[in-house]
């Protein structure tokens with residue numbers, strides 16, 4: 001009898017644990033052949049407004065994650081095949097060559113990913129092979145939801161009411177016990193370099209603040225738990241004093257698939273029995289649920305979330321493609337320190353927290369009246385944790401084009417800055433040219449007297465720009 005060969009096509013799921021496609025292939029086939037393709041279109045084609053689709057921070061993170069995955073497979077005498085080209089052609093050729101039985105993948109739903117899936121599926125049919133889909137990418141299994149996807153509630157609050165605390169989260173799958181390699185000369189190639197992916201030397205970040213890979217994701221999660229939850233009664237008291245919003249910094253790992261949302265949920269859930277921990281941990285669970293919500297919204301409305309008028313089909317003609325204003329925003333030259341500080345952090349690391357993303361997007365839309373799609377595309381390019389549904393979904397909210405957005409999105413950027421950064425430490429770190437200003441002035445240098453500016457040795461308009469918007473209305 002012919003042995004069953006399962007090709008496992010890795011995509012945004014660069015892990016062995018809780019990987020449904022891998023588990024199914026290992027259960028149904030005698031041997032497996034894992035493959036990852038750097039799709040050349042993603043690295044060569046630009047977004048509508050001319051940005052790289054994958055910027056250097058994410059590319060480097062993916063390479064690191066793949067290097068670890070290759071090592072994990074290597075320890076099991078399995079070679080992870082890595083290629084660069086058109087995904088559907090490459091996988092088809094390999095499937096044809098090795099006469100595989102099935103190709104497995106975790107299903108993606110965004111238009112570009114679906115196009116590749118469909119093309120591959122058609123090609124495989126021609127040789128009597130099948131693409132087998134799994135769907136273990138979200139916190140909730142879509143089969144467990146109390147509504148069909150097309151009836152997903154349109155606000156997060158309604159989604160939470162119908163799903164949170166009602167639908168159980170499935171247990172993460174263990175690494176399959178038995179993964180046997182397909183042994184033949186499929187011709188392994190080394191990992192591409194950043195240069196192979198089209199990045200020039202001066203674009204390549206020396207280090208990322210995040211190192212990719214499944215091991216690193218789990219290590220960071222353990223550390224997070226140790227620092228935040230494994231508190232003795234005494235330290236718990238101290239922790240209560242400085243209790244604030246907990247954030248995991250797991251988004252790069254989640255979106256490259258080095259860790260699954262169910263695995264994070266399992267870590268966090270261990271502490272939910274304790275009321276104090278439960279309150280603090282709930283924001284993380286909400287984050288994971290919001291991620292699912294945006295994925296489901298995308299499945300429901302498909303390309304509408306990428307359109308200027310969004311799922312509500314609004315007329316946003318007042319927002320224009322004003323490239324001068326956009327470039328000042330992108331280059332951190334708005335003259336509003338909190339905005340420029342977050343932008344410099346983003347440009348130099350590929351990551352900023354939610355508040356930073358909110359401030360940048362609100363400033364672009366509400367103050368500069370620039371088309372939000374430009375901002376979303378720039379984030380797509382620069383973010384290390386870019387995920388189409390989360391990025392475009394959140395931009396939809398900020399632009400007010402989905403049903404989740406607040407009607408009044410006015411933001412006083414100075415009040416906000418003083419709340420987020422009362423001592424000005426964050427601004428001083430990213431805008432050292434303002435570091436000589438006192439705490440009272442650092443967030444609004446344009447309100448500082450000539451004498452004070454002179455004392456601080458700052459010439460506004462030369463050392464740091466004058467604000468490009470009217471700041472009077474924030475007083």
Ligand SMILES: Cc1cc2nc3c(=O)[nH]c(=O)nc-3n(C[C@H](O)[C@H](O)[C@H](O)COP(=O)(O)OP(=O)(O)OC[C@H]3O[C@@H](n4cnc5c(N)ncnc54)[C@H](O)[C@@H]3O)c2cc1C
Nearest residue numbers: 247248249250251287288291353354357386387390391394
């Ligand atoms: C304009 C804008 C663009 C954004 N683009 C992205 C993006 O491309 N990729 C991305 O993962 N997040 C995006 N976010 C959401 C959010 O800012 C990040 O998920 C979060 O800052 C990641 O930090 P964390 O891992 O410490 O989050 P935690 O607070 O620890 O939350 C745990 C996880 O929940 C998910 N999550 C939390 N908040 C959100 C949210 N509002 N929307 C969707 N998922 C959420 C993330 O996967 C996160 O890792 C965007 C937000 C805005 C306002």
